[in-house]
Amino acid sequence: MSKPLFYISLLPFIMVLGNSMMIPILPDMQSELHLTEKESGYILSFFSFPAAIIIPFIGFLSDRFGRKILILLSLFFVIGGSVLCAVSIWFPHPFIWLLIGRVIQGIGAAGTTPLAMAIIGDAVDRTRQGEAFGLLEVFNGVGKVVAPIVGATAAAIYNWNLAFVFVIIVTVLSLVGIFKTIPNKKSGNQVNSIRNYLQDLIYVLKSKWLEIFPLFYMGAVGLFLLFGILFYLSYYIEMTYHIDGFFKGTAFMFPLAAMTIVSYWTGKQLKNSGNFQSLTLIGISVMMVSFAGMEWNHSFHFFLFFLTIAFAGLGFILPCMNTAITSQVSDGERGFIVGLYGTARFIGVALGPTIFSIWIDDVGYMIRIVFILSFSMLLAFIFHQLIMKETQPYLQK
Template identity: 55%
Template sequence: MKKERLLIFYLGLLPFVMVLGNSMLIPILPDIRRSLNLSGFETGLILSMFSIPAAIIIPFIGFLSDRWGRRLMILLSLLFVITGSFICGLSGLIPSNRISFSVLLTGRIIQGIGAAGTTPLAMALVGDIFTDNRSKVLGVLEVYNGAGKLVAPVLGALAALKSWYLAFYLFPVTAAISYWGIKKHVPKAKSGKDFFSINEYTIKILKTFNKKRNFLFPLYLSGGVSMFVMFGILYYLSFLIEETYQIDGFFKGVTYMFPLGAMTIVSYWTGKRLKTCREELNGLLFLGNILMVGCFIALILFHSFSFLLFFITLAFGSMGFILPSINMAVTSSVPDSERGFVVSLYGTFRFLGVALGPVVFENWMDEDERIFIYPALILLASFFYFVFSNRREYFSLIQSLRPGQR
């Protein structure tokens, strides 16, 4: 039991490392922008150049993990994270702003390549190792994900009190601990190349997607849209609370604890709930999407900071229903030999959402109404697509909610 808890801890550090990649930088983006004299688009690239390489690399990492083993690919990924982090940290010591920015982006790309093998492979490994309590462990991973988002802005804000580039030296410490734990506690397993050829693997994957595309792609899209909105809003808040409400430093980092804390708590509850009541998965997804759409419609109407923080907190809490449910559905949808690729493709959608969020929201930030109208419409379209793809399940759900129905 103790060994299992240690394994879950070290696996949980993988999404924690991934989350540090962007969430820790959110509150210090204005500082980096001023220090390096960047435009709004260039500032958004600091986040996107981490997420875009990860989104591109993830499917290949998933394929390689199915062929060569999760453990090996996770360890290699963490080495990339450590290397990229040191390069990013060194960029702050270069006197030329343009060269410093180029080195920073180079380090972010290397970090992103490493991040491709963190959360998706952690989810795939959980699917391989755990059976009876798989949903609970996946919920715990999402809690680590949320806890990283919760703690990271505070850590970033504290580091920025001295200098913005010091934040990057926190990555190698966490990554090194995870590396040691994974190497010690995850046993070596036979690789997929011992069981099937590349041609056999490709045929199996194509058959899987042909059979389950109507089930998987609505889940992929819902997860990607959730991350797009999450990081777009976090980017927007970073500038709003500093420039409009004059909240900076440690208290700026604390402001993020309300929405991200709500997501972490709800994620933990959802993971525990799905362990005993897996049949509630569709209902929790439905509830989370309805709340998300409702919150952004409300944000179009109410603009004060108190209302803004309340509805964003509620929206992030609703993601706590959505993300663990999708994790469970995707991870359990395929056998072990195909899980790495299928889960990694889901990770691609999530990383694309993270990459596009800051850049797109930067273009919407000029008008208060647009910053909430467009996300509301995107969420609504994603929700309708998801419900339409699962119309039989939701028709049965709605029928069961009518008075007099049992």
Template identity: 50%
Template sequence: MKKKATVYIMSTIGLLPLVMVLGNSMLLPILPLMEDELNITHIEVGMLLSIFSLIAAIVIPIVGFLSDRFGRKKLVLLSLFFVMVGNLVTIIGGHGFKEPYTWILIGRIIQGIGAGGTAPLAMALIGDLFEGEQRSKSLGIIEVFNGIGKVVSPFIGAIAALFSWYSVFYFYFFASLMAFVGIYFSIKSINQEKVNEPLLHYLKMLMSVIRKEARTLFPLSLIGAVGLFLLFGMLVFLSFEIERIYALNGLFKGFVFMVPLGVLTYVSYWTGKNIASNSLYMKKLLLLGITLLTGSLLSLIFFHQFHELIFSLTIAASGVGFILPCVNTIITSTVGGKERGFIVSIYGMVRFLGVAFGPIFFSLWMQEVVSMFVKASLLMIITGIWVVISFKLTRVIKTRKVQLTIRKKFN
């Protein structure tokens, strides 16, 4: 594929994770405003984030199966259509209707149905379109778009708050429309191996793949989910903390979110660009990401000042930035074309369950800050140990020590 065509296609596919990320991240700075305007509790406002992600997580494997059978492009376009309809329902609910919270909740559910076919199918599309080093670079670019969405979303939310909190959904509608038009015109043909077998035979084939690759798929899917669970949970905590405790709001609040999310974007891009197909290097960066994320959570048990919170959250975001591109590449390359859509969608479902439950759990936990970070640290330690054992990541450390010993002998 020519470089110019590759850039064009990647720019278009990159809009898909952007659409998914906008669905939640743009609401982060305006959560306290929504709570006041709708006269709801912070648990209910957290539900507006979580219901979107939870519905998307449920829909993802269904969309993955249908994309294997009927084609990725058709399912992506249908998904974007649902996102647009969900935005219209949410906007209607925000314009002074009775029971606006109910309308908005329904709109968020419809948006979630559509979001389930965006980012996960973007990874499957890349698996179909590219191979080898180009695939790992493209998956890294996907995480960059993911990160860009997280970086710009707080500014969108903060600017929207100057007019009305529901103004964010006007932007979300037009972003979805732009993605729809881009996918429709840019992706002409996909070298996709479609599934024609009966459903029962297909499910047996999938179970065979899952059993064969369980040692890879389960721990990697979990570490991706836990990383996003912790990141989104801490971002929700940060949103309430900087407004209620430090009385910071407006555009400055957007700048605060930009620091950790900007680092996440850069680290994701750098990781995707440099890992290529080097499995040993992926393991090293995966171990580094686990270490950074765990260390940042442990530090937050003891340090709670504003600058300490931002610094630790930034380190945590960099850890997630190392983890996700490595996990994406390993999982996407593990399975073949026939099963790729469904397997990648299962991984996407598990990831999104992390995004869904992060705001809920942290909303419940944030009453006791020290206890919250103790629980978060334990979750990360347990998950990290499973990944380290499953992938024998301790050998990466030993290999490094051997290399250093050899260098010392010859220098």
């Protein structure tokens, strides 16, 4: 692996750190800052909503100003927001300063993974792009597994704000490496005005909404369930077993590792439409059965077991959604569609902790809603397949 590719691969790792590292330390933050569960959910949501808003415009901005410049600017935002979050505890009204820092972090995070993918598309030879994109997924997966452990351990060693120092260190490493090793080049595409960009965006939505909405829905609901249930699990472990630090972080490792491993395997299997259909159905079925098992027995050990199986099911679904969205649109539409899909996913991430904080005291009700949402993913998939039969052949072999 070359140095430039290593530094680029740190970008999705940084995005994952932005939220995943916070999940196990939310109870500590709530206790020290005297927050409600709903307010602690804002700590995740105020990162995700700004990213959701900005992601659709990242491609346009990088075409106009260059990939490298926008990546460096994004990383400066991540560093600035992380510094503000780390020192917020020293200010009057620390929660307000913390949320401002999270917004700044989120603005910066919007330009990490999308620009990493764009710069690989520009600079890496086509024969090696598959390897490079695979490396991005590896760093993304490692981030999901490692981030909760790092966050919980940092809080146990000193305080929750130490977790933000780790984000700063990794981000500075990526920024310096990209500044030294990556040339600044624009995409080579014709750069439209913002007005024309918005017009094109609206046109794509009008012409493709029936085909893409079910895929957007499944991706958003999947991430909603992922971050919502992890938010609940953090409080469940804290309130029931009073476990903190490294051992609390390892509890998150099992479901996230299962999702990462299955996602990697699924990505290698996605070669044609038949694979897409069967793998998506397997994933949704696994999630529904697992959530039904939680309703049958939601003691901690059974809950963690069924959650690990459910997230393995999600590992089937998310790569299928990525492949479907990028494969069924033309080259000229792909940037718009992928950007909007990123927004849908981030909305799911943002809403998960906030909504689950309302259900946190009634686990039975929460699990029933979770099962209903997984069933709605099945309905969305069936609807998508019916639409595709009526409009056009699906993925081309």
